[in-house]
Amino acid sequence: MLVLALNTAFTTLEAALVRDGELLADARESLPRGQEKVLPGFAEALLKAQGAEFGDVDRFAVVTGPGSFTGLRIGVAYARGLSLVTGAPCVGITSLEAAIPAGMAGTALGALMAQRRPPDQIWWVQGVSGDIGLAPVQEAGLEALAAMLRGFHAPVFMDGADALGELAANLDLRPMRPSAVTAALKAARLDPAKHPPAPVYARAPDATLPGPRDDA
Numbered sequence: 001m002l003v004l005a006l007n008t009a010f011t012t013l014e015a016a017l018v019r020d021g022e023l024l025a026d027a028r029e030s031l032p033r034g035q036e037k038v039l040p041g042f043a044e045a046l047l048k049a050q051g052a053e054f055g056d057v058d059r060f061a062v063v064t065g066p067g068s069f070t071g072l073r074i075g076v077a078y079a080r081g082l083s084l085v086t087g088a089p090c091v092g093i094t095s096l097e098a099a100i101p102a103g104m105a106g107t108a109l110g111a112l113m114a115q116r117r118p119p120d121q122i123w124w125v126q127g128v129s130g131d132i133g134l135a136p137v138q139e140a141g142l143e144a145l146a147a148m149l150r151g152f153h154a155p156v157f158m159d160g161a162d163a164l165g166e167l168a169a170n171l172d173l174r175p176m177r178p179s180a181v182t183a184a185l186k187a188a189r190l191d192p193a194k195h196p197p198a199p200v201y202a203r204a205p206d207a208t209l210p211g212p213r214d215d216a
Helices: 035-049 069-086 142-149 161-170 180-187
Strands: 002-007 012-019 022-030 059-065 090-094 107-115 122-129 138-141 156-158
Touching (some): 002 180, 012 035, 012 180, 022 035, 022 180, 035 069, 059 069, 059 180, 090 180, 107 142, 138 142, 142 161
Parallel strands (some): 002 059, 107 156
Antiparallel strands (some): 002 012, 012 022, 107 122, 122 138
């Protein structure tokens, strides 16, 4: 199975190509803005370098977040479009799932920092086992995250761990690095029906639709 995975959830644009569990190629480019203009050619160039084209891809994968609101929409929309045009299924993989190595045994916790400035430090958190999230991504402040991690013995993939103070010394801490490579390696094992390519936003939108008028 040939898998093309995309990660536009952050300021670095990433793509990875995997065949039957073997990484063929990957590319990344720091691009805080303008990903929508670069992404099509970026993905096409990666395929072309391996003598392939979009029609050869058996499955597409996209990192669905949490992450940059605009970046997520760009990546998800493009991956969906490729799936529609080629007929190959597309799977969505959360940023936390994309940070924990493929095939890792047991359970791990991912904690991706969403807001760094104290005292309002916030992480996006998800437990992962068997390559997939055990529950939806949730937000946790420092106090809630610390309570969650006390006595925790499984690996914790986390950034901003210094905020935990002395608690960090008792944890199996590992780098938090969501990647298109990990997404590509996991994609072949996932059921597209259970992992749709839909953006993951940890908090509800600030704006809401207006309710019915009293005089309606």
